[in-house]
């Protein structure tokens with residue numbers, strides 16, 4: 001009988017094992033793209049050593065919005081009404097801007113009932129990560145087209161979508177998000193690099209992830225299926241994330257590699273694939289998305305990055321301590337001040 005001791009469990013820089021980053025067992029369909037996204041969230045938060053209790057998760061209603069139950073079980077969480085995650089998250093981030101906000105929701109939740117709230121979150125550049133698990137349908141209510149479904153795409157029943165799609169990345173760039181990326185749930189490496197960059201970005205990160213619904217939208221005629229993405233995914237660059245604590249000097253080959261520096265000194269290293277792409281050029285980002293839509297390509301990667309725009313928390317000039325932890329004496333005017341106001345109104 002062997003007497004060898006069990007190998008030590010792997011811990012991250014926070015001294016935590018990966019199990020501290022997991023959630024409940026998924027109840028989504030086997031093969032659903034949303035499950036792959038939950039797995040990447042567990043891996044990235046573990047690797048970046050973010051204590052899970054420093055994270056606040058938000059969602060709306062949908063299969064995608066159920067997924068926060070399946071990762072970071074030790075984090076704070078709020079499952080809002082359909083489409084209302086942005087307002088709840090905005091309030092929470094203002095009440096405690098020391099938390100790392102992570103919203104995971106769907107294309108239906110975001111682009112239909114939640115569009116108004118989504119737009120104002122973009123304008124305000126609320127500092128948090130907002131992931132859209134985009135499958136082109138309302139999965140939870142049995143597969144009706146959502147507002148991101150492509151014109152001409154077909155449901156299993158043969159019904160054709162006659163309406164033009166809403167591109168949530170275009171909207172995000174236009175209305176003020178400061179990190180905007182598109183990925184595919186089947187591209188593990190690319191999504192990990194984007195998510196790690198979003199974790200350190202000080203501003204609103206919108207990540208639109210094409211995440212196939214294997215039950216209602218993975219057939220021929222769908223433009224959000226695994227097969228369609230295999231043929232039409234056009235990565236803008238090969239992405240690598242170099243965290244600030246790794247202190248690796250990045251070799252820049254002129255014209256081939258572009259490195260963009262994030263707020264904490266971490267870097268996103270973008271290796272050119274075919275075209276030269278500068279994610280800090282807003283006009284170029286918008287043009288690239290329009291061209292891709294015209295040519296039936298799905299461009300993925302880091303579409304847009306702006307590290308200079310202030311967040312809503314900066315604009316409000318909040319005190320550094322979380323408002324939620326301030327004693328009443330510091331958040332409420334004293335009785336004498338209220339009496340003086342009343343006196344003026346008499």
Ligand SMILES: Cc1ncc(C[n+]2csc(CCOP(=O)(O)OP(=O)(O)O)c2C)c(N)n1
Pocket residue numbers: 061062063064065082105106107108109110113133135137138139140141146213
């Ligand atoms: C106010 C309200 N209207 C409608 C619904 C029905 N409903 C539940 S989930 C959903 C859409 C979900 O689609 P999506 O956000 O894309 O998530 P998925 O299931 O595809 O991941 C709808 C319309 C609801 N729950 N509440």
Ligand code: SF4
Pocket residue numbers: 027028029031032033034063064135139140212213214215216
């Ligand atoms: S119905 Fe579609 S979106 Fe919902 S869990 Fe199943 S595969 Fe995923």
Ligand SMILES: [Mg+2]
Pocket residue numbers: 062106107108133134135136137138139146
């Ligand atoms: Mg959906």
